[in-house]
Amino acid sequence: CYHTKIITTSPKAKIAGAVHIEFDEHDALKSAREIVKTAIENFSNRKGNIYIPDEQTNQIAGFSHETINYLLGGLFRASYRPLNDNIINGRIRGVAGVVGCNNARVKHNEAHITMVKELIKNDVLVITTGCNAIACAEAGLMVPEAAREFAGKGLAEVCETVGIPPVLHMGSCVDNSRILMAATAMVKDGGLGDDISDLPVAGAAPEWMSEKAISIGQYFVGSGVFTVFGVTWPTLGSKEVTEFLFKDFEDMYGGMWAFEPDPIKAAQLMIAHIDKKRKVLGIDKARERVLYDMEMRRELDAV
Ligand code: SF4
Structure with a gap:
């Protein structure tokens, strides 16, 4: 009812009735642009019962x-x-x-x-x-x-x-x-x-x-x-x-x-x-961090 297009990208995984846009890993941007263009062109077919929330959030990704x-x-x-x-x-x-x-x-x-x-x-x-x-x-x-x-x-x-x-x-x-x-x-x-x-x-x-x-x-x-x-x-x-x-x-x-x-x-x-x-x-108890002052250091040296 939303006229959604299913797009397959791998020659090994085609689906009957889907649009096939083969992913070219040597020119990924070209394949991506074609898919995004197909989606934009299809947007006008989405009519009626559509709800897109106003809320937006940021994210930082890319932690390889x-x-x-x-x-x-x-x-x-x-x-x-x-x-x-x-x-x-x-x-x-x-x-x-x-x-x-x-x-x-x-x-x-x-x-x-x-x-x-x-x-x-x-x-x-x-x-x-x-x-x-x-x-x-x-x-x-x-x-x-x-x-x-x-x-x-x-x-x-x-x-x-x-x-x-x-x-x-x-x-x-x-x-x-x-x-x-x-x-x-x-x-x-x-x-x-x-x-x-x-x-x-x-x-x-x-x-x-x-x-x-x-x-x-x-x-x-x-x-x-x-x-x-x-x-x-x-x-x-x-x-x-x-x-x-x-x-x-x-x-x-x-x-x-x-x-x-x-x-x-x-x-x-x-x-x-x-x-x-x-x-x-053997690390089940967090190590206490002790800050040594001069007196404590002297005591250590004396040992
Ligand atoms: S995690 Fe991967 S396999 Fe699972 S639903 Fe999401 S995209 Fe599909």
């Missing part, structure tokens, strides 16, 4: 693995060291990758926003892609000022110092590999174990719907990340298969699946996993 490196360490010393240090000293409790689709079975964006707000409130830095990123941007979580309003004290302090939002947009849903690149960089930088499964991190897709989300989730689990999905879970009919995925996988991969449709409970599962990893690493 390389950009995070640069933002944290600067041009000459680009590294994840400041992130690792702030995880070790407890200002940042851990990192969560919250990604994935919207699902028509639940209220649009509600689980995404509720989960992400619960995580950042508890000092967990969120990195995101795909439709979760759009939801977070709409909710105003992707500007540096969001740290003061929504994040816990420790995370807000780090975000304000570096000038980043508490939720970092790492790209589209096919860019999830960037999240694992970030996790690998954290391991390489040292101080947080020897494997991704040692890190105080967790993953989630609170409103997933596409099979692709399951395969991406398995990529996370197989890499050692505890990953929780919402809405529905396809193996609940079999106790054996479900226990295999939710429990036995941990011994095999270091990461395992979980299912929890309530976004607050799901966020708490992720935080509990992050705390479990912090304890194993």
Whole structure:
């Protein structure tokens, strides 16, 4: 009824009845312009029952693995060291990758926003892609000022110092590999174990719907990340298969699946996993920062 045109861009994924505008990766701007022009030309066909809200929000996107490196360490010393240090000293409790689709079975964006707000409130830095990123941007979580309003004290302090939002947009849903690149960089930088499964991190897709989300989730689990999905879970009919995925996988991969449709409970599962990893690493108690005066220094020298 809105005369919406479906446009396919890959020769491998054409749809009957859709308009096909092939994406030329050597001239992406040309393909993008053609698609935008098609949309503009079709706009006059949208008549009647149209509601476009007046509200507008800003967002800062484009936090690729390389950009995070640069933002944290600067041009000459680009590294994840400041992130690792702030995880070790407890200002940042851990990192969560919250990604994935919207699902028509639940209220649009509600689980995404509720989960992400619960995580950042508890000092967990969120990195995101795909439709979760759009939801977070709409909710105003992707500007540096969001740290003061929504994040816990420790995370807000780090975000304000570096000038980043508490939720970092790492790209589209096919860019999830960037999240694992970030996790690998954290391991390489040292101080947080020897494997991704040692890190105080967790993953989630609170409103997933596409099979692709399951395969991406398995990529996370197989890499050692505890990953929780919402809405529905396809193996609940079999106790054996479900226990295999939710429990036995941990011994095999270091990461395992979980299912929890309530976004607050799901966020708490992720935080509990992050705390479990912090304890194993011996960083479960934030280090007290003591400022030494001259007298205290003299006492130290005398020892
Ligand atoms: S597959 Fe990607 S673009 Fe499609 S609904 Fe899921 S997250 Fe969004």
